[in-house]
Amino acid sequence: MNDDLDPHPRPIRRSRHMADSGALPDGTARVTAHVCQAAGCLSSQSNEVARALVERLRAEAVSDVGVKRVGCLGLCAAGPLVHLPETGDMFGDVTIDSPRFEELVQRLKTADPANDPRPELPTFFTRQTPVVLENSGFIDPEEIDDYLARDGYAALRRVVTEMTPAQVIEQVVASGLRGRGGAGFPVGIKWQTVAKSASPDRRYVVCNADEGDPGAFMDRSVLESDPHRVIEGMAIAAYALGADTGYIYCRAEYPLAVQRLRTAIRLAKRRNMLGDNILDTQFSFNVDVRLGAGAFVCGEETALLASIEGQRGSPRPRPPYPATSGLRGRPTLINNVESFANIPPIIRKGGAWYATIGTGRSKGTKVFALAGRVARTGLIEVPMGITLREVIFDIGGGIVDGRPFKAVQTGGPSGGCIPAELLDIPLDYESLSDKGSIMGSGGMIVLDDTSCMVELARYFMEFSQEESCGKCIPCRSGTTQLGMLLTRITEGRAQISDLDRLEELSRMVKATSLCGLGQNAPNPILSTLRYFRNEYLAHIADRVCPAGVCPVSAKEVELV
Incomplete structure (x- = not known):
């Protein structure tokens, strides 16, 4: 495993949900089983795996092993997934009546993190560079202490106590971050536009979580695995722009994401990370979740705003743009889930650090939902500029059944198809556009010779x-x-x-x-x-x- 994956997270408090079944906190346990509880693994009964693990360890009087609920571990093709961060072991296809479950139990009973050699993980994991996904698979998404223990809300604390709004925007501009929702407009420029817009009373911050592309599950996974990360990014934006109200527009087909978002908002308010006088300062910011009814067009920002206002979700001509006249006619910042999730590490480590990742005008990393006729489907995060060949064959493991690669469709229904002869083009905004496709929000569907x-x-x-x-x-x-x-x-x-x-x-x-x-x-x-x-x-x-x-x-x- 490479250093970017942080295989040894700092000790955190126990998950109260798993603790009810007798699990131990990470700081006490010799080894901990991180059981994926994102939607993909839950659909394969990973919750039953976690429960059965606790019961089995209790029955065999194994008292120094923890069981922990976590978010998406990425390799959806092998779910349900269980990760042992202390040893580096990754168990896939774990069901309660499978041999893998017995192998997992035996490994938990005998693992010696201090002396056991760490297994070599597949390139699916080692070729990634987690920034947005740095907490996914390591924290319980419904425990704010887990997030706090991994520098959660440290960026917000720094912003409201040490930085001016202009300094915050300056770091976002310096990062070169471009909107991850599809168009790729520079995030810092959009923030500057909203900040400069004349507003007699208020501005708004809106998170576009209306992910509707077929085969796309990037935003859903981030919200299910690390909801505080998005909330923190929105709060930082609100401070920079002088906004006191935010909305997360999430489609109702994502019930788990909605539940975890609402839990995270409630817990953040209890810890004074949201609400009035955040961290005992003059800054106040409240967030509400609004549900979409599944209309794909509501991913377009003016249609999204109309839906939040209770109107029919249909677009309007621009200008004026939402940055100057958006929600209820006020200046409104709209960024998507991944864009906001990039903000906390940019503030913690600096815009210049972020700009060292990526290539040309496409800075940072990009989260993709790798799907279709590829051996290892799942959620990945790679630096901009990596080639399609590296993603599909090194990370994705090549085509299922060894069939010939034919094309990859990027950008969802708004994107295009890249043929085999262009496998070595870099994944960046300009290269994809030049070849007739788009980055989009990050959907990537791999096709073989059986596709028409x-x-x-x-x-x-x-x-x-x-x-x-x-x-x-x-x-x-x-x-x-x-x-x-x-x-x-x-x-x-x-x-x-x-x-x-x-x-x-x-x-x-x-x-x-x-x-x-x-x-x-x-x-x-x-x-x-x-x-x-x-x-x-x-x-x-x-x-x-x-x-x-x-x-x-x-x-x-x-x-x-």
């Missing part, structure tokens, strides 16, 4: 069509027509002229739609036309799907 690129474009267009708010004609009608054209192609009913029509309409929708949903909806089409035009031609001219997944391959069709 035309069907992929049709799937994402169907998603964008269903999620369109319908406010502007280019998006409302354009996505419908694009979906119809793609369906004709996959069914073998299209003509060559339809291909020109598809490309022309895609560019029109991209150029004339009101918001980012419509403007980016054609990206999957344009990128697959750019790199996989031969597959479109095969569907149209030869009436065959090279991957064998479209209806055109299943039966003879007639042109209509």
Whole structure:
């Protein structure tokens, strides 16, 4: 394990939830089992694993072993996961009736952290650089003492007692941090704009946690694993901008994240990290959680603000931008979960430190949800500038069943597909944009030779069509027509002229739609036309799907 993973966290107080079952605090235990309790592992009954571990250790009178609930451990492909930080052991696929459970129990009974050699972890872990995820897997997300023991709220304390608002913004600007929600706008510049906006009474800070991309689970995992980190980042922003009220807009489909956020807010208030006169200063800041109803368009900032106000979640033309006229007409800062989670370490270690990570105009690290036809799916954090090949083959372990790599789709339904010949491009904003894709919020879906690129474009267009708010004609009608054209192609009913029509309409929708949903909806089409035009031609001219997944391959069709 590399040093960045911090395998020896400082002792913390016991989790009251696990303590009820007889677990020991880390400072007392010889070795501690960190059991992942994020949504992915919980869906595989990791809570039963934790309970069974406690009961088994009690029954065998093992009194020097702790069992601790933690957030996401990252390697979702092997869940339920259990990590022994004192020894470095990582146990995957642990269920209560599996041999792995028995191996785990025996290891807990015999482990000698002082003398046992540390096992070599897979490159999935060793090639990462945790900044946002530095606490994930080490703290109980519902215990504020865990967060405090790992320098939690130290940045907020420093800000409110030692720094001026201008100095805080200066550090964020120096870091080079760009918004991690998709557009990549410099965070420090946005903060400066809000700070300079004339406001007769108040400003707002809003966290966009409306993560809706298919296959994306970055923000959800951060909120489930380290909610105080996001709250601290928001409080620092509020101090820098002179705001006293904040909102976290989270989709209702994330019940565990919502529960842990609300718990964290309550505990932070008890410790005077939120509320009135924070840390006995003149600074006051309160945060509320607002639930979204699952509309993808509410990830667009003006639609999000309308939803918070109780209106229909649909975008409005800009300018004015939210930085000058946002929530209730006041200057409003909107950053996403990952952006706020980067703020505490930037303040603790300095903007110059953060700027040493990454490359060019893309500074720092990026959290990705690695999914699809890759051996090790899960949550990863890597420095900007790492290549796609390193992510997919070194960290991800390559393609499932040894099949050929075909493409990787980045940026969700608003992104594009990068083919095999571009595997060595760096992962940064400019490189991805130049190749017809986007960074987006961090979704990354790996495809092999069994995937049809035309069907992929049709799937994402169907998603964008269903999620369109319908406010502007280019998006409302354009996505419908694009979906119809793609369906004709996959069914073998299209003509060559339809291909020109598809490309022309895609560019029109991209150029004339009101918001980012419509403007980016054609990206999957344009990128697959750019790199996989031969597959479109095969569907149209030869009436065959090279991957064998479209209806055109299943039966003879007639042109209509």
